[in-house]
Amino acid sequence: MTGEVLQLRGVSKRFGGVCALNGIDLSVERGEIVALVGPNGAGKTTLFDVVSGLERQDLGRVLLQGRDVTAVPAHKRPDLGLARTFQTTQSFEALDVVENILVGRCRLHGPGLIRSGLRTRRVFRREHSDLVRAFEILELLGLYDKAGRRMNQISTLQRQLVSIGRGLAMEPSLLLLDEPFGGLNAEEASKVAAILESLSGPDLSLLVIDHQVDLLRRLADRLAVLRHGEMMAEGRPEEVLAREQVESILALGRDGAGAG
Amino acid sequence: MRVKRVLITRLEVYLVILAALLPLVVSSEPFHHVMTIAGLYALGTLGLAVFTGFAGQISIGHSAFLGLGAYSMAILSGTCQLPTLAGLAASGLVPGLAAWGIGRQLLKLREYFLALATIGLVQIFQVLATELEGLTGGVEGLFNLPWLSVFGFQLDRPLEQVYLVWGVVYLAFLFGRNLCSSGYGRAFQVVASSEDTARTLGLSPEALKTRAFVFSAVYAGLAGGLYACIFASVSPEAFGLDMSVMLVLMLIVGGVGSLPGALAGSVLITWLDIWLSGYQQYSLAVFGLILLLLLIFFPEGIFRGIGARWIDIVRSYAREDWRKELRR
Numbered sequence: 001m002t003g004e005v006l007q008l009r010g011v012s013k014r015f016g017g018v019c020a021l022n023g024i025d026l027s028v029e030r031g032e033i034v035a036l037v038g039p040n041g042a043g044k045t046t047l048f049d050v051v052s053g054l055e056r057q058d059l060g061r062v063l064l065q066g067r068d069v070t071a072v073p074a075h076k077r078p079d080l081g082l083a084r085t086f087q088t089t090q091s092f093e094a095l096d097v098v099e100n101i102l103v104g105r106c107r108l109h110g111p112g113l114i115r116s117g118l119r120t121r122r123v124f125r126r127e128h129s130d131l132v133r134a135f136e137i138l139e140l141l142g143l144y145d146k147a148g149r150r151m152n153q154i155s156t157l158q159r160q161l162v163s164i165g166r167g168l169a170m171e172p173s174l175l176l177l178d179e180p181f182g183g184l185n186a187e188e189a190s191k192v193a194a195i196l197e198s199l200s201g202p203d204l205s206l207l208v209i210d211h212q213v214d215l216l217r218r219l220a221d222r223l224a225v226l227r228h229g230e231m232m233a234e235g236r237p238e239e240v241l242a243r244e245q246v247e248s249i250l251a252l253g254r255d256g257a258g259a260g
Numbered sequence: 261m262r263v264k265r266v267l268i269t270r271l272e273v274y275l276v277i278l279a280a281l282l283p284l285v286v287s288s289e290p291f292h293h294v295m296t297i298a299g300l301y302a303l304g305t306l307g308l309a310v311f312t313g314f315a316g317q318i319s320i321g322h323s324a325f326l327g328l329g330a331y332s333m334a335i336l337s338g339t340c341q342l343p344t345l346a347g348l349a350a351s352g353l354v355p356g357l358a359a360w361g362i363g364r365q366l367l368k369l370r371e372y373f374l375a376l377a378t379i380g381l382v383q384i385f386q387v388l389a390t391e392l393e394g395l396t397g398g399v400e401g402l403f404n405l406p407w408l409s410v411f412g413f414q415l416d417r418p419l420e421q422v423y424l425v426w427g428v429v430y431l432a433f434l435f436g437r438n439l440c441s442s443g444y445g446r447a448f449q450v451v452a453s454s455e456d457t458a459r460t461l462g463l464s465p466e467a468l469k470t471r472a473f474v475f476s477a478v479y480a481g482l483a484g485g486l487y488a489c490i491f492a493s494v495s496p497e498a499f500g501l502d503m504s505v506m507l508v509l510m511l512i513v514g515g516v517g518s519l520p521g522a523l524a525g526s527v528l529i530t531w532l533d534i535w536l537s538g539y540q541q542y543s544l545a546v547f548g549l550i551l552l553l554l555l556i557f558f559p560e561g562i563f564r565g566i567g568a569r570w571i572d573i574v575r576s577y578a579r580e581d582w583r584k585e586l587r588r
Contacts, residue, residue: 052460078462086460092453094517099446106447107462113471119438124265127442170462 104169307479313517316452321378327499329484351485401495515561
């Protein structure tokens with residue numbers, strides 16, 4: 001068994017005539033933070049969709065924990081330690097903050113419908129331990145006192161943190177973060193970056209998509225640059241960013257992407 | 261920080277005791293009878309509250325499950341002369357199995373398409389109930405069905421029936437509330453808001469939607485089974501589209517996604533329907549007007565609208581301990 005949590009080997013994906021991903025090779029080692037950058041439409045989110053199983057690749061293989069997951073449906077992949085967030089922070093407005101975290105633990109519920117309806121001791125213990133864990137996560141993210149708030153009563157920064165927290169609640173070994181700095185100002189973004197840095201460790205690897213290259217440069221162990229579905233460069237952030245070609249891609253990307 | 265094992269509050273205990281005394285205080289048989297009917301609707305609406313309010317799926321076809329439950333009861337206890345309790349079990353089981361069988365395919369449809377398809381269920385049920393004459397008695401239906409008897413004790417007086425039905429309703433309410441305040445309830449809500457997100461959270465939308473569907477079909481079926489005992493007859497026309505629409509109405513008026521609301525909505529609409537039937541040709545117009553006003557002034561349903569949100573879904577009081585802790 002290798003130390004790789006995630007491996008993509010020659011992954012390609014087309015949507016009609018558009019080649020969203022073209023022969024992508026990428027790996028994330030245990031405990032690593034890998035950043036994925038590139039202009040809009042480069043295929044970053046498609047790559048996340050393929051890894052999480054919402055889209056199926058046309059060619060190539062995706063391995064989670066060394067296991068080929070091509071035939072594993074999306075909802076089974078979290079069992080292999082995968083969690084992800086979405087670009088537009090998907091939160092559940094009908095639920096409050098702590099419930100938005102608890103949602104990440106729904107899948108861990110074995111008890112079944114009838115037991116849940118009878119609220120057996122087992123179900124109730126589960127609920128209890130889930131709640132304890134959810135509060136631990138909230139504390140970690142500095143949201144402890146926001147637990148009872150509705151999602152529309154908290155700031156964008158807090159929403160981003162909640163969606164990270166929901167991912168953590170799934171107890172993943174690899175967390176895919178789609179634009180965790182989206183909609184945040186520089187100060188807030190660096191706060192999120194600091195939290196991400198503190199979260200990563202031997203048990204948790206991160207694969208991060210964002211446009212804020214300056215933050216990612218400091219945060220990431222490795223940086224991968226995508227353009228038009230192709231891997232343009234990959235390696236240590238300083239080395240990758242030093243390349244002239246990469247600079248022009250990202251400059252283009254930043255113009256095209258605006259603030260987002 | 262603690263989660264409560266039993267989710268009943270003191271306020272609820274008082275309310276239940278008051279409600280339980282009501283049939284004794286207002287001891288008129290018509291009142292008991294109307295409340296019994298309201299209870300039957302309440303049971304059906306509770307199932308829908310989970311299916312629609314939590315899992316986010318639409319059904320205008322639940323009268324088919326009510327009918328299926330009623331016919332299961334009628335055939336088993338009437339035609340086959342089996343004990344009525346066996347009939348009642350079957351009236352939950354048969355619709356549940358039917359829903360399980362068709363759920364996965366049916367629930368691939370969404371929104372309007374799902375609504376239309378569920379209307380189809382009612383039509384299919386009507387045709388089967390009318391055409392399988394040997395089994396169902398055709399257009400006439402089945403009648404002279406036995407009263408429900410529990411351990412040799414016959415429940416044939418309106419007062420007994422109102423207690424029986426509302427007893428079942430309250431148990432069903434507790435079960436539904438436990439379910440919805442557990443991880444299941446949250447999983448249903450996730451599926452309702454985005455199926456792709458549900459998948460990435462490790463939840464299978466297909467499996468969850470089917471379960472919610474089966475759950476609601478069992479509730480509707482039990483309501484149908486009780487219906488067969490109380491009216492002592494079943495006929496296809498009783499389980500037509502109007503009944504399905506009534507259930508949806510009660511759900512919306514009570515507040516989609518609120519279990520106590522489902523109960524309140526059922527009682528309110530049942531009474532409204534009965535009061536207004538006195539006005540003959542104008543009744544539908546007035547009924548429509550009142551509904552319109554209710555929906556305009558209480559868009560979230562009467563239950564939440566009236567401001568009783570704090571008795572709503574347990575999640576708030578299941579965790580009241582940490583709330584106290586935070587306040588300190």
